[in-house]
Amino acid sequence: MKLSDYASEIALKWETISLILALVGTATYQIHPDEAVLRDDRIPGRDKEAARRKMIAASDMCLQLCNRIGTISDPLCWATLQHTVFLIEMHGTNDYRTWERLGSLVTLVFALGLHQQKADENTPFFLIQIRRRTMAAAYSMDKELATFLSRPPRICRQYCDLQFPLDLSWEDIVTDDHSVRDAAVQQLDPKGWNMQGDPEKGARPRVALLANILREMILEVSLGHEVSDLEATVRDIRRKWDEMRFNLPPSLQWSADNKHPLATSLHLEFLYQDLLLYQAVEKRTGEIQPPLICTAREILALLLDTVSTQIRSGRISHITIFDLPYIGLPAAGVLSKALLRRPHGCADSSADGTYFPHSEVIQRLSIFAAHVETLFFKRDGDRDTCMKGVSFIRQVLDAVLTPQVHIPPTISCDENREVQRDVAVDTENLDFSTLLENFDWEQDIRLFFS
Template identity: 25%
Template sequence: MSTSSRRRNRSLASCEPCRKSKIRCDHQQPVCASCRRRGRESLCSYHPAPLTKHGSTQARAASIPYNSDRVDENFTLDSLGFVGVSKPNSSIRAPSFQSWPFIPDRKGSPSRDSVSKSHNEKARSEQLASLTEIICALRFLPTIKKLVHDYFVYIGTALVPKAIVHQLLEIVCNDLTKSGYIKQESESCTSVHDVSRLAENILYSTSSEATISATMDVKNFCAIFCEENLRVETLGLLYTLAARASLYKFNHAKVRGDAFIREMCWCSNSSLRLARELAPQTTDPIIWLAHENLQLMSLLEGDASLNVWRRVGDLATDLFALGLNREATYSSESIPFFLAESRRKTFVRAYYLDKIFATVFNRPPRISSRHADCKLPLDIPDDALFAISPETLSEIKNNPTHDGWNTSGICTPATWARLRYILGEFREETAEYQIRSTSSIDATKLRELSDRCRQTWCNLPAHLMYDPNCWISDLSPAVCYLHAKVYLSYLHIHFQIYRMLDECHTSTVPELLEVSADMLETVVLMANSLNRTICSPRDLPGLFLIYGLPSAIVLTTALETNIRDPAQPLPPNIKSSTVIRNISVLVSQLENVSGPDETNHGFCVQASQAIARKLDTILNTSTTLAPRADAVTDSGMEVEQATHQERDYSNSDHYMFNFSELDQLDFSAWVIDFDLVTDDGVWDTV
């Protein structure tokens, strides 16, 4: 080391990253061990004059007026990106939002630094206060640790790979214990110490840029967001996973009550807000936190919540900020293999969620496939993503599969992500017709879209096809549940298409009745198997309202039409008795699928009451018309009467129902088209 890199007392000078982070440096050149361990090789450098007082230099720079017309001496055409080929870099950088396109980012411009500094000074006390509350929630760390482990035991579609979350959790627990910030007080509680200093460190780390290199393993990657680099999004992710796990049925008797869930939710929301405010660039943990927070709020507030809808848009913004939609621009080869696959899975999951909200609630989609070139994730288990052997990694990448699917017949988190993305593309096309500015419908194109969707579904590997008999097979109930959810999503695409085609006909399109019957039967089977299925009880109400309710409305309307006008019968493959039975079961399930404290409970109760009234009216009408003498078949046999005559209709006035309440309902946007706050408790449709 040159003498210029020594201090006045002849001691060796630390590199700039270690000096700014106030951590020990081993002074190795060209890269010290600390920067190598944290993945900051590109930032490791030694100041040529370590005795220089940076504070006075910055003060002099701030006193110089900034001229926006000043020409950068290093500004060349090459820097604009028009000339030559970009130089390879060992690290990937996210898109910059601090400069105009094709103009080099002037991060050191005094005008912007002064504005940022002024803003940070005003917000600093508020941020530190929020961080203090977030850190204090670490007193539940033993419970959080247990819940996070349970989450991955029972969830087959986890977005963040288990190895990454467990590594983050282990590093956080060990480092905070070793540093003396937390101390184990009991089996379920810890004490937190020196909160102010820890909050200052987290604030500084979160405000720093995280650099990722292609040679990182999972431990080095996690170290960027833990240890001395502990960031608020890391804590927020752990809190959110714990909150989601606590909402699942198998943990209802074990969680610390609603107070614990409320605190975890507050920490999740606050961590996400702070991470977005402080981080100079979006990070992968921020996107993971945003996705998990969206799922958590959807369970707590319902899919129709405006807050949930906002979170969908914010998640899309985070994806674009990190460039996950453009692999051609931000090469996946510049980051570790496990992270590249995780990013692909993250993008396709967010894309599918966006399409669900677009098609169910008639809202414009935020993420378009036309503006994305992200590849589907490989259909391999998450554990295989962390293969440390280059030979094993090459074998995984080059393993021949059928259209990208694994040949072993197993279902992985990537399997479900791939399925949903494929269906999401058809949902996007459907949304183009739903959210159109004109009322004209091209029936030919809609039927062609339905045919393409059906052909794609039929070409899937056999082990991915839903079988109604799976519930009584040896297949895991959790896997059956996921198969059914994907199948419902597939049916719903056809439902939306045939519903639009139905608008052009005076009578109901037969295909709409057939797909409605399939949707209703699938929902009923799912609910009947709830006691064998590991799922969130708050998940089913949304499925009932998205898939079960619209299909029941279509079928009850068809039954009523058939009774009033026998010339309009149901399709031959649909039995009235089966439809009535499934609708009756759905009514009962809607009443009990959610608790009074859940947001969707009011929707489910109102839907159950409306369908029950209409079903009772249909049965009353059928009973009245059944004894007619002309209701005889050609063979001389009387038409079979309804099998529900044993029902008590002595209170028939109670079951009278105004059909306009459901006839005027827009099936695709029913959630936002009725008002539950009515004096008489009856559906009030707009």
């Protein structure tokens, strides 16, 4: 079957209409808010906010019709996936409607058998590849929401035969010319990566699946009831993702000579995995991991360097705009807490040997907060959560930059801490310290991106 034949079969189905409506609604968040198309009074509702409300309601109505008659199909799975993305954009990652719709998506994935895809020579090539991409997207979204909400993932890899989509462009996947498709497949290495050095062809779904297999391992450490040998488990996770990094094609290996947005984003993702793992170990043992601060500093430095480079070029990648809050805010949270807990007058190197340059951290946090506020365009969902994180960072900066009571130079670092704690009793710093202890950064600020 050709794609055109398949498209004609599904074009007038409710699930296809739902998919189109969800795609249009999601697109309004991916277009710059100043674009004329979003200010055209001919769009439904006459403005983008009203158009979004109509699109989400109409898309949901189509899904309800499918559910009422017991429909199950590939297009219904695609529509449910896109509707979930739309809900995230409109209502936020931690909204119950998002979590509920993800449950519907996972149910469809299992019912369609996408988790156990068997070779079938009668299935069109394009449909095989789309199913693999659908599974990769559902699996990745499941892990991201599980991380953000601190809930067990619904899709577990030990029950799935996770097949990586081939690193092919959409044009190569859906072409009716078998010779063109076969030539494109011949350009792949034995693992399915394209050897032309083009990360924009079909690497993204493969990268997402790769990263979230690692994420599930970390969730097992963070959320699992018991971890028999924590040290050995952490070593095994690190060994596996070092192996994954090493086996990436050169076009996705981040370096000073390769700062492609996707390579940079993947490198940030690996650093983020490090951050999450160190936090998971800290949660288990109660001991702060010395590399945690170093990793957070590396994330923030790379993000700021990437934004600066792209601003100079005149174009900021949408990948970077999303990485800025979703990966940057958890790292900034780690540094903000560390900044508050290291009193004025103490050395930049602590007793555990961790280097913590106060001036550098303060400057980078300040620039980072400004970038998030400026570049992360207003959204109905996660914008408020992002701004909550930015507000937290600025309160930390206000606290550490406020003139402190004079501490004699002969007082030790520990005594310094005690004096400042006493002084805080009569100042607003006491309320802020309470905020610090009660602010659940991992639950409130660790945001989702797909």
